Amino acid sequence: MITLFHSPRSRSTRIVALLKDLDALDDVTIEVVSIPRMDGSGRRDPRNPHPDGKVPLIDHDGVLVRESSAIIQYLAELFPKAGLAIPAGHPQRGAYLGWLAWYAGVVEPVLTFEAVGIDHPALARTFRTGAEVKARLAETLRDKPYLLGDRFTAADLLLHSPYAWFGKPGVPEIDAWVDRCMDRPGARFAAEFDAQHPA
Incomplete structure (x- = not known):
């Protein structure tokens, strides 16, 4: 099971976009959580296991992956049929x-x-x-x-x-x-x- 912890209009929005482009929305649950925001609004959500209370974060069968660059690489390689990752051995x-x-x-x-x-x-x-x-x-x-x-x-x-x-x-x-x-x-x-x- 894969869960994306997402807060709307934040850095995790690009991960939601990625899931659609990967045709992976049926394979990933999107858990909408609150986060502390730069303007002082929001709060840390106890449902979010990110160590800093931030998003994005994915939980893949208990394995946590954080940071957009890592999450994007992880998901693009996990769902290779979409062709958004460049595989090992490819010249690019x-x-x-x-x-x-x-x-x-x-x-x-x-x-x-x-x-x-x-x-x-x-x-x-x-x-x-x-x-x-x-x-x-x-x-x-x-x-x-x-x-x-x-x-x-x-x-x-x-x-x-x-x-x-x-x-x-x-x-x-x-x-x-x-x-x-x-x-x-x-x-x-x-x-x-x-x-x-x-x-």
């Missing part, structure tokens, strides 16, 4: 894993620093800047629709999500990519699901 496997890790190790911190107005040379040297993140994405997407070419993967689902949430950055290549990702069945389903389940 390294690039695919690199994008997932880059999101967690670079993109999320950089966008968080920008959102709260933190700017320091040491952070820029360690993580890069928002401008560098956008430049890398734009260069990658200049001559192809998705990060790895013509094929939408779970890496696209993860990497486009902050721009879908906070707004497109005004870079044509990135904006068009975000639009393509948001036009997928998973993104549309997740938006509808969240609208029907108040946070």
Whole structure:
């Protein structure tokens, strides 16, 4: 049994989208829980086993998997028929894993620093800047629709999500990519699901 602990309009919304794109909604129970939110609303939900009271979290027969990058890789490989993962041995496997890790190790911190107005040379040297993140994405997407070419993967689902949430950055290549990702069945389903389940 697999359970996703989800709070509407949060980082776990992208996991709901993933489940739809994986055709895995019949195999995963979505448990809607509350979380403490940045604006002070919400609360820690005792039903949520995440050690920090956050989402997303999946429980697969008692095995807990947390962090979006790990959950996305785990589920995409658990439901391979959808073709959203790049399997071991494939020539694009390294690039695919690199994008997932880059999101967690670079993109999320950089966008968080920008959102709260933190700017320091040491952070820029360690993580890069928002401008560098956008430049890398734009260069990658200049001559192809998705990060790895013509094929939408779970890496696209993860990497486009902050721009879908906070707004497109005004870079044509990135904006068009975000639009393509948001036009997928998973993104549309997740938006509808969240609208029907108040946070």
